[in-house]
Ligand SMILES: Nc1ccn([C@@H]2O[C@H](COP(=O)(O)O)[C@@H](O)[C@H]2O)c(=O)n1
């Protein structure tokens with residue numbers, strides 16, 4: 409078995425939605441990023457890369473490369489899943505927490521879990537997506553951006 413953890417933050421910018429776990433969530437801001445800024449998927453990718461000791465998301469998808477501009481982060485997750493399988497592992501379970509005051513994540517958590525499970529080729533029951541505020545404290549509490557953290561357990565396939 410291997411465990412991994414990941415963390416990602418993106419600042420709010422102009423826009424009318426954020427992408428979270430591959431779900432387009434309406435919001436009065438977007439997220440500033442090279443890709444689509446999906447903090448859920450970025451944290452999950454880093455957790456998988458970490459579990460495999462294969463670097464991090466920037467190692468695999470350098471922000472210096474124009475081809476990742478505006479990219480759908482689900483392709484990053486499918487790549488991480490392919491590397492996981494190639495190393496002889498499958499996802500045991502994943503637990504993701506979105507941190508921020510808004511938008512509300514709970515109404516979209518089921519759709520996010522479906523997307524993540526599809527990309528990781530695992531049962532939806534193996535994927536948890538939850539959220540918390542920071543009780544208005546700090547940069548997340550001031551609604552300057554959104555963060556996500558993820559933990560994964562990989563099992564031998
Ligand atoms: N962006 C968020 C933040 C929180 N939630 C939901 O609200 C619950 C209460 O959050 P507290 O930080 O006050 O404990 C939390 O358990 C989530 O269900 C959310 O959906 N989106």
Ligand SMILES: C[C@@]1(CO)OP(=O)(O)OP(=O)(O)OC[C@H]1O
Nearest residue numbers: 441442443465466469470471476
């Ligand atoms: C995803 C990548 C792709 O270039 O860029 P960003 O969308 O800015 O996201 P970040 O979480 O900073 O991870 C780095 C990059 O791999």
